[in-house]
Amino acid sequence: MKEWQRIADLSGLEPESVTVLGWVTHHRSSGRIEFVAIRDGTGEVQAVVRADAVSAETWEATRALTQEAAVRVSGQVRADARAPGGVELLVGELALVGASADYPLTPKEHGTDFLMEHRHLWVRTPRQAAVLRLRARIIHAIRAFLDDHGFVLADPPIITPAAAEGTTTLFGIDYFGEAAYLSQSGQLYMEALAMALGRVYSFGPTFRAEKSKTRRHLSEFWMVEPEIAFCDFDENLVWQEELVSYVVEDVLRHASRELETLGRDLDPLKKVQPPFPRLSYDEALGRLGEAGMPLSWGDDFGAAHETYLGSLFSAPVFIHRFPAAHKAFYMKPDPLRPEVALAADLLAPEGYGEIVGGSQRIDSPDLLARRLQEHHLPADTYDWYMDLRRYGSVPHSGFGLGVERLVAWVGKLEHVRETIPFARTLTRVWP
RNA sequence: UCCUCGAUAGCUCAAUUGGUAGAGCGCUCGGCUGUUAACCGAGUGGUUGCAGGUUCGAGUCCUGCUCGAGGAGCCA
Incomplete structure (x- = not known):
């Protein structure tokens, strides 16, 4: 069994439990549930973190996530029509690998010169x-x-x-x-x-x-x-x-x-x-x-x-x-x-x-x-x-x-x- | 090298006739148990590219410069 999975290979693995390594492209909070989009170079997947389903450490780590933070996420692969791509990761554990503060590129539009500078x-x-x-x-x-x-x-x-x-x-x-x-x-x-x-x-x-x-x-x-x-x-x-x-x-x-x-x-x-x-x-x-x-x-x-x-x-x-x-x-x-x-x-x-x-x-x-x-x-x-x-x-x-x-x-x-x-x-x- | 256009908050932009520089995003704090660039509330944020000039007053008008974009020429 592999220690971790490429995001591109997740589809079809449900309901296996896997680990994914990648970067946070963005995350959305809704109080007691967080949605974290993770990219690893092969694809992107939505990780779902529920406050009542994870440890206090994982919940705090999730709440503190920033754009482009590197993370290690373990959870269950599951199909869900609400997830982009149809597959998501129901998180059991999430840990920060590398922090990212004040990431310059926002999800909004940028000009050519700014993008080339970055x-x-x-x-x-x-x-x-x-x-x-x-x-x-x-x-x-x-x-x-x-x-x-x-x-x-x-x-x-x-x-x-x-x-x-x-x-x-x-x-x-x-x-x-x-x-x-x-x-x-x-x-x-x-x-x-x-x-x-x-x-x-x-x-x-x-x-x-x-x-x-x-x-x-x-x-x-x-x-x-x-x-x-x-x-x-x-x-x-x-x-x-x-x-x-x-x-x-x-x-x-x-x-x-x-x-x-x-x-x-x-x-x-x-x-x-x-x-x-x-x-x-x-x-x-x-x-x-x-x-x-x-x-x-x-x-x-x-x-x-x-x-x-x-x-x-x-x-x-x-x-x-x-x-x-x-x-x-x-x-x-x-x-x-x-x-x-x-x-x-x-x-x-x-x-x-x-x-x-x-x-x-x-x-x-x-x-x-x-x-x-x-x-x-x-x-x-x-x-x-x-x-x-x-x-x-x-x-x-x-x-x-x-x-x-x-x-x-x-x-x-x-x-x-x-x-x-x-x-x-x-x-x-x-x- | 030439032509055209542009430069205002970290980013993308607005600012009427020359009359108190603003918004959204980001970020910080708070709220929310299925979000989709989430949403709601509050807060944060400026040497208006640089130098000079006109004017009671310049982001706005004039001159010079710097930087950038698109195009021409040349080529893949």
Whole structure:
């Protein structure tokens, strides 16, 4: 027999006597009877304490309970329609494990800044706990899919000597007296690892020092970066849609309780089935023109354009073959149309924007050398990267998936700052 | 970096035309034997973000600053 029970396992145990360990979320008094809501991380249960049924010590301990006090409660499990969840604990004994005075978070509403300032306590609330559980399940699904399809986890360094793409802002650090940077993408390293292991993926934190201040941006976020040898552009898209579909299906099956806590409408998720629609950049321009949002060829999409394009379909949509001029140096031009790159963004529906960005990489050593020059990138820094084309270069592709954006969309959350335990944003590096 | 909005009790907010800073929640005390963010009564609580200005008088008007939120750009 277990010494204590998880609250999630209580249902069905009636009329057994059990012990539960947890925290008091709130309690109500009605004179000679107290109702204490207890949370243990697996669920919440109502403990009922009657003055005439317990010792004086237990009664006094119960009367003195405060919000978030840690307690040990023993009692009989019983079904009762009046109890939230249908099951409650008729208490025989209650003891304080850890006191809690003047808990800052009340059951009433709070503002964003106050909650983020108390993020270490905010995570105790049912909604935030559900988000973190959903995140864990999504990460599990991503890794299960990749592991089951022959991808080898091979993480690139987080401390890097130079910008991977040379565009976005990096966080600099002092590396034994030399300048170094926190990785903003492991992609170039993943290409090297794909030449060694075939199919690889990285799963780790990524750092961007951009002064982005929106509900879609974090300074530190987690990214999955698969890289696949002998994989062309079209196959790359298939991997992406299979992965995203698998994650959604897995979450529907295994995280339904979390989605329910979040009030997530499941119908849009059920429509996420491969293959996803594909819209070329040119076709996208046409759709935007029809919708009264005309752009000139070569223009980048703004947030409003992405939201509109994402809203056209019930599943995520690929926008592919962007003008090459503004894209990363390593992206392969379309052989049939060199002015566009074999790159695609995957836009989530319901206004969540880009969740994946991927491309086929340049395999020609001559073209890659030319691109490095055109982008004014130092040849010596990228010499090791050129080696990948000098020694057995093959067609290869890969993509980067933003974990927090995926979680935000799947959970239909307002802001990515809730999808990670302790968000690092432009204005917050605390707690 | 730019645009918009905001900052009043521990929290969420109110304060009419420039005229005595309030409510709910929290907390403390009391009441209540089935509560559901319990309820009822009493109490507690303020350098109105900071600095200056206008005025008989500023939470309110003006200037500068600080901090925050949303958005743009950039991106996952």
